[in-house]
Amino acid sequence: MVHKSSVPLYWRLQKSRYTLTGTKCHTCNTVYFPPKEFCPACRRKGDIREFRFSGRGKIISYTVIRVPPEGFEKYTPYTVAIIELDEGTRLSGQVVGNPESIDIGRKVSPVFRKFHEDGPAGLIQYGIKFELVAEETPLK
Amino acid sequence: MTIGIVGYGAYIPRHRISVEEIAKIWGENAENYKRGLMVSEKSVPDMDEDTITISTEAGRNALLRAGIDPAAIGAIYIGSESHPYAVKPSGTVVSEVLCLGNDIMVADFEFACKAGTAAMQCCYGMVKAGMIEYGMAIGADTSQGRPGDALEYTAAAGGAAFIIGRDPLATLDDTCSFTTDTSDFWRRNMEDYPKHGARFTGKPAYFKHVTSAARMLLERTGTKPGDYDYVVFHMPNGKFPANAAKMLGFSGQQLQQSLVVTRIGNCYSGSSPLGLSNVLDVAKPGQKIFMVSYGSGAGSDAFSFTVTDKILERRDLAPTTEHYISKKTNIDYGMYVKLRGKLKM
Numbered sequence: 040m041v042h043k044s045s046v047p048l049y050w051r052l053q054k055s056r057y058t059l060t061g062t063k064c065h066t067c068n069t070v071y072f073p074p075k076e077f078c079p080a081c082r083r084k085g086d087i088r089e090f091r092f093s094g095r096g097k098i099i100s101y102t103v104i105r106v107p108p109e110g111f112e113k114y115t116p117y118t119v120a121i122i123e124l125d126e127g128t129r130l131s132g133q134v135v136g137n138p139e140s141i142d143i144g145r146k147v148s149p150v151f152r153k154f155h156e157d158g159p160a161g162l163i164q165y166g167i168k169f170e171l172v173a174e175e176t177p178l179k
Numbered sequence: 180m181t182i183g184i185v186g187y188g189a190y191i192p193r194h195r196i197s198v199e200e201i202a203k204i205w206g207e208n209a210e211n212y213k214r215g216l217m218v219s220e221k222s223v224p225d226m227d228e229d230t231i232t233i234s235t236e237a238g239r240n241a242l243l244r245a246g247i248d249p250a251a252i253g254a255i256y257i258g259s260e261s262h263p264y265a266v267k268p269s270g271t272v273v274s275e276v277l278c279l280g281n282d283i284m285v286a287d288f289e290f291a292c293k294a295g296t297a298a299m300q301c302c303y304g305m306v307k308a309g310m311i312e313y314g315m316a317i318g319a320d321t322s323q324g325r326p327g328d329a330l331e332y333t334a335a336a337g338g339a340a341f342i343i344g345r346d347p348l349a350t351l352d353d354t355c356s357f358t359t360d361t362s363d364f365w366r367r368n369m370e371d372y373p374k375h376g377a378r379f380t381g382k383p384a385y386f387k388h389v390t391s392a393a394r395m396l397l398e399r400t401g402t403k404p405g406d407y408d409y410v411v412f413h414m415p416n417g418k419f420p421a422n423a424a425k426m427l428g429f430s431g432q433q434l435q436q437s438l439v440v441t442r443i444g445n446c447y448s449g450s451s452p453l454g455l456s457n458v459l460d461v462a463k464p465g466q467k468i469f470m471v472s473y474g475s476g477a478g479s480d481a482f483s484f485t486v487t488d489k490i491l492e493r494r495d496l497a498p499t500t501e502h503y504i505s506k507k508t509n510i511d512y513g514m515y516v517k518l519r520g521k522l523k524m
């Protein structure tokens with residue numbers, strides 16, 4: 040049976056998805072996620088090393104998905120957000136929980152969840168999603 | 180140096196469904212169930228949560244408390260009856276996510292609801308033998324009851340992880356098991372829901388194994404129920420552990436702190452482990468804990484622990500069990516059906 044998503048590709052991206060591992064250029068202190076192996080700012084002077092993000096950050100913008108891509112039908116409605124990580128880069132990720140409680144500026148922390156299943160017989164893909172930090176309500 | 184629990188961690192999904200909400204759907208009397216089971220609501224995993232994600236979160240909390248290099252862990256054993264894959268160990272994913280390194284022994288354990296405590300015994304033996312410095316044992320489940328079955332009121336989700344090694348926050352004084360071939364509850368391969376022998380599950384199964392393992396350990400350690408500050412039993416409901424305590428001579432007060440079942444239901448392989456983590460959250464140095472798990476099929480693992488001074492410096496390094504119990508969102512039966520994947524699309 041052929042799987043919709045590529046098993047080798049999933050495996051290559053696994054470490055960064057599982058642990059939010061990106062890279063950091065120690066010359067200019069810029070962090071990258073997904074990881075870059077070359078610092079576009081410093082070029083040859085760049086000093087790129089592996090860097091693990093805490094996963095804590097805040098929501099910059101978000102969208103509630105009601106018409107999902109194939110394979111995500113049972114999850115709707117769900118929220119995908121642009122998150123600014125505390126360490127200083129942005130990434131897009133799913134925010135778990137009721138979409139109505141999600142708002143711009145809310146702080147998030149990481150949770151480990153299922154991403155996607157290739158049907159009942161296929162591979163289950165896992166990775167980091169985000170959850171609202173409970174105590175704080177955003178100031179408007 | 181003594182061997183025991185160097186770090187522990189809990190995780191419970193945040194959704195809850197009440198006994199009333201389930202009883203309403205099936206036209207049953209909720210009060211009868213609540214009184215009979217001594218359970219008010221149960222935890223329900225989100226659609227993207229399973230035994231692997233629950234184990235990962237619990238394991239992460241255990242690492243935070245242990246404060247050790249994750250790569251120093253030489254074995255990870257996850258006990259569950261709801262491993263997401265039939266073939267591919269849950270431990271491979273959890274080990275990778277928690278950065279335990281590749282120099283590690285991994286296997287998934289199965290023994291109904293006592294697979295997690297069997298994993299603790301295994302880690303203890305390997306540390307004692309000098310094969311590994313630390314071992315991580317996890318009991319976690321996302322259990323399902325057939326809609327309308329009595330199990331539906333209690334089958335819940337959650338788990339707890341324990342890192343076994345030297346310099347513990349609770350010494351593992353001794354452990355033993357009592358095992359027979361008793362068919363009180365089973366699930367064949369490829370079946371979604373378990374079958375059970377209804378009334379057969381009490382006396383010849385749960386009570387016989389729990390009390391036999393408990394008496395064996397009391398005799399081996401030369402202790403009596405009064406020597407312990409806390410007692411933890413497997414919690415298929417609130418009534419069974421209360422009766423087991425009474426049969427063995429433990430008081431309701433010794434049992435109270437571990438009885439998480441009344442608010443989150445039966446977390447199967449995570450049940451007695453979550454009772455233990457809730458006790459460790461409050462226990463004082465020098466206090467003694469007696470624990471007996473139960474797994475259908477059937478067997479019980481008994482443990483004696485003594486809390487050390489280390490509990491004071493490690494306890495606050497991760498969220499408590501109570502944090503997860505009280506961080507909850509109640510859902511209705513319709514949402515429950517969606518979350519548990521009982522809808523065919």
Ligand SMILES: [Zn+2]
Nearest residue numbers: 064067078081
């Ligand atoms: Zn640079």
